[in-house]
Amino acid sequence: MKVLVTGGAGYIGSLVCPMLLDEGHDVVLLDNFMWGIHPILHFVTHPRLTVMDGDIRDRATVAAAMSGADAVIHLAAIVGYPACSADPMLAKSTNVDGTRHLCDLASPNQALIFASTGSTYGQCDTICTEETPINPLTLYGRTKRDAEQMIVDKGGIGLRFATVFGLSPRLRLDLIVNDFCYQAYHQRQIVLFEGHHRRTFLHARDAALVYPFTLARFDQMKGDVFNVGSSSMNFTKAEIARKVQAIQPFYLHEASVGEDLDKRNYEVSYDKIHRLGYDATVSMEEGIAEVLRVVPHIRQRSEWRNAA
Ligand SMILES: NC(=O)c1ccc[n+]([C@@H]2O[C@H](COP(=O)([O-])OP(=O)(O)OC[C@H]3O[C@@H](n4cnc5c(N)ncnc54)[C@H](O)[C@@H]3O)[C@@H](O)[C@H]2O)c1
The missing domain is CATH 3.40.50.720 (NAD(P)-binding Rossmann-like Domain)
Incomplete structure (x- = not known):
């Protein structure tokens, strides 16, 4: 084609x-x-x-x-x-x-x-x-x-x-998982708000x-x-932070103020595409580990922060 x-x-x-x-x-x-x-x-x-x-x-x-x-x-x-x-x-x-x-x-x-x-x-x-x-x-x-x-x-x-999330030749560090990896390594702390919010x-x-x-x-x-997406990939923001912490220790401060302007707090069903035979092949843990191998070599974030 x-x-x-x-x-x-x-x-x-x-x-x-x-x-x-x-x-x-x-x-x-x-x-x-x-x-x-x-x-x-x-x-x-x-x-x-x-x-x-x-x-x-x-x-x-x-x-x-x-x-x-x-x-x-x-x-x-x-x-x-x-x-x-x-x-x-x-x-x-x-x-x-x-x-x-x-x-x-x-x-x-x-x-x-x-x-x-x-x-x-x-x-x-x-x-x-x-x-x-x-x-x-x-x-x-x-x-x-x-x-x-x-x-x-x-x-x-x-x-x-x-x-x-994860690595790509046009690496986006604004996406939540990649952003947490970057902050965990470079700042050794993350201020987490709405940690209970579920994302996929x-x-x-x-x-x-x-x-x-x-x-x-x-x-x-x-x-x-x-x-x-994958039904195995619905996590709260706090769960993501702890998965990063398991590989790259950092201080996690769970703040009571602050909000995500797109208000996303949801769980999504992927049954329809799973029924056709599609599912994720890369786990959250694998994706976090690969990003953490790269972020130490990124000295400065110069990207426009355009979190999807
Ligand atoms: N990354 C995510 O988490 C995510 C989630 C849901 C949906 N999407 C969708 O996937 C698509 C790709 O997202 P991405 O993460 O690769 O973003 P990206 O910003 O890396 O890629 C967008 C590309 O579009 C090009 N572009 C922008 N305006 C253009 C224009 N006027 N003419 C020609 N090219 C133009 C940019 O140069 C860039 O290469 C988008 O439509 C986005 O809405 C992404």
Whole structure:
């Protein structure tokens, strides 16, 4: 297949593209390289890869990138509520208008696969299934909801990811697990608020692996949404902190003040995608251990903090 990957130089995309190339697909990578070219250097010369430096907000660019593609894996976005709140216009034009271009230009035989998020559920008192009404509480969640709806209306697939963690060539240290690892090593203390809040997680390699999985089952999954994660990966924030502490000792201060603005405190069911045969392969402990091997060598966090 010829597969267009938007956001192919990002945290998840830089793992997806080499997997697709390894599977024998031709890959067109469209990205505006917000985080630079470094994340794709290890596969940039692959003979079946075409790199396009462009913006999904530009319709002509999207049209050129989609030309001849059998499938589109749409990852490009302004990711996480802090980044979206910092520039709401950019967030809406990228996450919503960029997706609209893809949907308007897609031909009926192009398979659209969208990176959605569990953030669309908002506050959820029960275990969230795909039937649970969505109620996003942040601009990020709302832009992802609107984009997901357009994709599904077009017969595509919405993959509602858990919070991703672990290593990738475009390493994100703003994600909660990676952030705890960084703080544990460099500050030797973490101030934890809302430690009882439950979140749900997925390793970056497993997030990438769901794409070859979905491409192979597109006809079975099309026109629908799927929570993507593992029923073995629902943890409280305090449980995550203690898992990090088991490898990298630090002082954990459980504070009674402070709140997460996206208010996520939920448990998610992954039964629907498990029934198709998908499950996580990397445990939380393995992911934490690998991040802790890397953070000592990161002297300074220079990233925009865009926690998804
Ligand atoms: N990482 C997570 O925990 C998580 C969880 C749920 C959903 N997602 C979704 O997965 C997707 C990828 O997330 P990520 O963690 O890899 O983030 P990321 O920020 O690392 O990747 C996004 C990529 O999109 C590119 N991009 C941004 N605006 C663009 C534009 N206008 N035109 C072209 N390219 C543009 C960036 O340069 C970057 O390479 C996003 O759609 C995100 O909403 C991520």
